[in-house]
Amino acid sequence: MPALPDKHRSFIEWYLEVLELAQLTDKRYPVKGMNVWTPYGFLARRQLDRILIEEIEATGSKPVEFPTLIPQTEFQKEKEHIKGFDAQVYWVTRGGATELDIPLVLRPTSETAMYPMFALWIRSHQDLPLNVYQIVNTFRYETKTTRPFLRVREIHFFEEHTCQVDEGHATARVESNLGAFARMARRLGLPYLAVRRPEWDKFAGAFYSIALDAPVSGAQTIQLGSIHHYRENFSGPYNIRYEGPDGTSRLVHQTTFGLSERLLGALVAVHGDGKGIVFPPEVAPYQVVIVPIPSKMGPDPRPWTEELAGRLRGRGLRVEIDASEDRPGAKYYRWEARGAPLRLEIGGRESAEQSATAVDRLGTKVPIGPVGIEDRILGLLGEFDRRLYAAAEERFRASYATAATLEELTGSEKVRLIAWCGEEACGHDVERAIDGALLGTIVGDPPLPLGAPGPCVACRRSGGTVWAVAGRPL
RNA sequence: GGGACUGUGGGGUAGCUUGGUCCAUCCUUCGGGGUUCGGGACUCCGAGACGCCAGUUCGAAUCUGGCCAGUCCCA
Numbered sequence: 001m002p003a004l005p006d007k008h009r010s011f012i013e014w015y016l017e018v019l020e021l022a023q024l025t026d027k028r029y030p031v032k033g034m035n036v037w038t039p040y041g042f043l044a045r046r047q048l049d050r051i052l053i054e055e056i057e058a059t060g061s062k063p064v065e066f067p068t069l070i071p072q073t074e075f076q077k078e079k080e081h082i083k084g085f086d087a088q089v090y091w092v093t094r095g096g097a098t099e100l101d102i103p104l105v106l107r108p109t110s111e112t113a114m115y116p117m118f119a120l121w122i123r124s125h126q127d128l129p130l131n132v133y134q135i136v137n138t139f140r141y142e143t144k145t146t147r148p149f150l151r152v153r154e155i156h157f158f159e160e161h162t163c164q165v166d167e168g169h170a171t172a173r174v175e176s177n178l179g180a181f182a183r184m185a186r187r188l189g190l191p192y193l194a195v196r197r198p199e200w201d202k203f204a205g206a207f208y209s210i211a212l213d214a215p216v217s218g219a220q221t222i223q224l225g226s227i228h229h230y231r232e233n234f235s236g237p238y239n240i241r242y243e244g245p246d247g248t249s250r251l252v253h254q255t256t257f258g259l260s261e262r263l264l265g266a267l268v269a270v271h272g273d274g275k276g277i278v279f280p281p282e283v284a285p286y287q288v289v290i291v292p293i294p295s296k297m298g299p300d301p302r303p304w305t306e307e308l309a310g311r312l313r314g315r316g317l318r319v320e321i322d323a324s325e326d327r328p329g330a331k332y333y334r335w336e337a338r339g340a341p342l343r344l345e346i347g348g349r350e351s352a353e354q355s356a357t358a359v360d361r362l363g364t365k366v367p368i369g370p371v372g373i374e375d376r377i378l379g380l381l382g383e384f385d386r387r388l389y390a391a392a393e394e395r396f397r398a399s400y401a402t403a404a405t406l407e408e409l410t411g412s413e414k415v416r417l418i419a420w421c422g423e424e425a426c427g428h429d430v431e432r433a434i435d436g437a438l439l440g441t442i443v444g445d446p447p448l449p450l451g452a453p454g455p456c457v458a459c460r461r462s463g464g465t466v467w468a469v470a471g472r473p474l
Numbered sequence: 475g476g477g478a479c480u481g482u483g484g485g486g487u488a489g490c491u492u493g494g495u496c497c498a499u500c501c502u503u504c505g506g507g508g509u510u511c512g513g514g515a516c517u518c519c520g521a522g523a524c525g526c527c528a529g530u531u532c533g534a535a536u537c538u539g540g541c542c543a544g545u546c547c548c549a
Contacts, residue, residue, distance in 0.1 A: 020485070028484085032544085145545075293512055329513035347512055357512085 004274055011217045011269075012147070018268060022277050022338045025148045033146035033153030040338065041264075043285035045156065048263055049135055051187050051282060052158050055180045056257075061131040061160055066113040068136070069104040075112045077237040084204020085109070088140045106139040109258070111205070114161055115238035122252065124243050125165055129173070133160035133257075149265030150222065150474055158259040163240060163252040170229055170253035174210065177227045177257040178444070181212055185224070188263065189280040189389040190214055190270055191396035192224055193447055195440030195469050198427055203256075207231035213439055213471070215399035216269045218413045221439065221471040224266055225259040269474075270392055277339030278361050280388055281381045286320035288312055288377060289340040290356075291331045298348025305346050308356065308373070315374050317381075336361065341384050342377065360384045362391075400447045406457060409433035409470060417446065419453035420468040426458035427468075436472030 004021070005013040019025050024044065026036040037045065053063075069092060076082050090106040093099060107113055114132075122130060138157040146152055160177070164170040178194060185192055192214045202209040206228040213221045235241070235251040244250055271278040281287045290309055292301040302323075309319045320340075322331045328345070335343055344356040355369035358380055368376045401414040409416055410433050420426060420438070427438040446467060453465040 030543090291512095295511065325511095327511050327513085327515060329511090329515085331513090333514050345512070349512085 004276070007272065007274065008217050011220065014272075015265075015269060016148070018272055018276050018337070019148055024264075024268070024277070024338075027148050031153075033142055033151070035148050035152065040285055044264060044279070044283055045261060047283045047285070048188075048261075049158070051184055052135070052259060055184045055187075056133050056158075056160060059131070059176050059180050061133045061162075063134065064114075064132040065134045065136060066107075066110055066117070068107055070107055070110075070113045072103045072105060074116050075105050077112065078205050078234055079237075080233070081111065081205035085140075088142065090139045090141055107136075108138055108140045109157070110134065110136070110138070110159055110161070111234055111256070115234055115240060118161075118163060118252075119238050119240045122163060122240055122242050125245055128163060128165050128242060128252065129169065130163040130252075131160065131173070132162070133158065135159075147265075147474075149261045149268070152261070156261040158257075160255075160257040162255045163235070164255065165242070165244075165250075165252070167231060167253050170231070170255050173255045174227050174229050177255070178210070181225060181227070181257075181259075184259075185212070186389070187280070187282045188267060189282075189385065189392050190224065190263075190266060191389075191393050193469065194443040196443050197226075197440040198424070198438055200424060200427070201437065201440075203228045205230065205233050207233060210443055211440060213469070213473075214266050214270060215396060215415045215471070216266075216474065219415050219434065219436060219470075219472045220474055221415060222262060222266045222269060222474050224263055225257070227257045228255060230254040230256065270395075271388060272339075275333075276337030278388065279339035279341060281341045281385050284318070284339065284341050286318050286340055287381060288317055288319045288342045288344060289335045290319065290321045290344045290346060291328055291335075292321065292323065293328050293345060293347035295348050299351045301346045301348060301351040304351045304354060308344070308346070308354075311374055312377060315378065317377070332359075342381055344377075362387060397447055402448070402450070403457060403470075404454060406430065406433040409457075410435075412470075415439075415469060415471040417442075417448065417450060418457040418468055418470055419455060419465040421456035421459055421461050421465050423456075423459065426456055429458040430468075430470050434470045434472065436470060439469040439471055439473070441466050441468045 004017055007014040022040065023038055024041040026038050029036050085108045089108050092104040092106065118130065121127065135158045138155045140153060140155060142151055142153050144151060162173050164173055192212045194210055194212055197209040197211050203226065208229050210227045212224045212226065214224050215221050231253055232251040234254055240252045241249050242252060267279065267283060268277050271280070290305050292305045294301060305321055309321055312319045322335065324331065332343065339361065341361050343359045345359065346356050350356050353370055355367060356373065357365065358368050358377065359365045360380060362384065399415050400417055403409050403412065403416040403418050406429060409430065412434055416434065418430065420430070430438045450467055453467050455462040456465050
């Protein structure tokens with residue numbers, strides 16, 4: 001059987017082959033950057049969405065859904081925003097044979113769809129805060145190489161948009177989003193670092209942008225999502241105003257929080273190994289896969305397999321029985337490639353005593369049952385999740401190293417923590433040296449214990465420097 | 475926008491330099507039969523491809539031109 005390419009030596013080849021092997025997506029659709037959601041990929045995505053919905057709604061956000069098409073006239077109201085997205089929008093210019101008077105854009109993101117409506121919805125301070133989110137498809141005409149889940153032209157996009165009474169409340173919403181993301185990321189088993197993007201790399205139209213980056217392999221990172229503070233940058237052009245308790249009219253301060261199917265790509269990239277995907281139980285399309293092992297001699301394992309599956313489903317687990325004609329070994333390889341957290345093997349022996357042999361995706365094999373078998377399986381899944389996260393955290397910490405000079409950045413096999421004076425010119429020196437990006441300045445706790453920052457890695461100026469992160473975003 | 479490279483069954487490939495031995499190689503995949511089943515089974519039968527359009531030639535997967543698609547590098 002063909003072995004997978006080495007994950008660390010040739011990450012992208014490994015990544016693409018794993019997706020193929022696991023049948024998580026079908027990238028043969030004849031439009032660049034638009035891939036098909038297969039049943040297995042769709043089931044994983046649904047779990048992902050469920051987690052995002054649960055966590056964001058727990059912070060008081062409500063679901064909405066805005067139209068896919070945006071009139072050019074609305075799209076153009078915020079200058080920086082258009083500059084940032086103009087090169088990447090798809091245009092709808094005709095309806096049937098009729099040229100449209102006002103061309104429509106396929107939303108690349110939904111600020112310009114939502115904000116004219118927000119202006120109608122918000123009248124008084126009693127309408128605030130407005131916290132809404134939607135999960136929809138957005139379209140961006142990416143010019144760089146597209147990759148399934150990581151860079152696509154039709155994006156499965158989670159976006160929260162909020163309106164707050166003032167800058168302080170908007171800042172508090174950013175903090176709240178950081179907390180919500182921390183909970184989401186833990187459920188996905190994804191360690192990450194929150195950084196404030198440099199001015200030249202912030203979201204088009206934002207006051208500032210916080211990115212959530214996960215290290216993947218060497219100095220490579222994946223942006224898992226972003227949180228933006230808009231201040232009044234959009235509420236001005238869109239005239240989103242409210243009347244305060246004192247009767248004065250004020251502009252709202254806005255924030256957004258965006259995530260996408262990149263999270264799925266990141267799950268594959270961060271947890272995957274030489275055998276394929278490793279899904280945390282929360283996201284796994286099937287948390288338990290049962291492999292019956294028939295034999296001419298001994299009892300037929302199928303009745304016990306069916307009964308156990310039913311009992312586990314009764315406890316809320318997602319269970320699949322692999323009843324295909326393949327031999328047991330072939331099934332083991334298949335479900336390892338597809339990342340099932342727990343496999344139960346049931347042959348004549350287990351069937352006779354109503355037990356099972358459990359093997360988790362990290363390779364731990366134990367006999368279980370017959371007494372308390374459902375509880376034992378739930379326990380094994382919980383333990384698996386903890387070990388998976390602990391292993392990911394360990395790799396996370398090992399992904400970072402400090403660098404005191406530009407020379408150390410060249411060809412770096414780690415994501416680098418550097419002292420930076422904040423000057424854009426120095427930032428670009430850093431980017432050239434590492435052949436990547438200055439990802440931003442650290443928000444919250446650093447991944448390594450760091451002392452006070454030394455002189456700027458580029459200009460050597462002492463004093464007034466901050467810790468920043470440099471890597472190669474995928 | 476500039477440059478380089480690459481297009482062969484569902485996936486991966488050999489063949490291309492030097493045209494004929496190719497109604498196209500091998501692995502995998504898929505459909506059917508049989509024996510099997512505790513780590514990728516064996517066997518028999520069957521299915522499936524030269525990106526598109528021209529040209530050169532007795533003859534093109536192979537050479538030439540155009541187009542389309544993709545990949546990488548540079549701006």
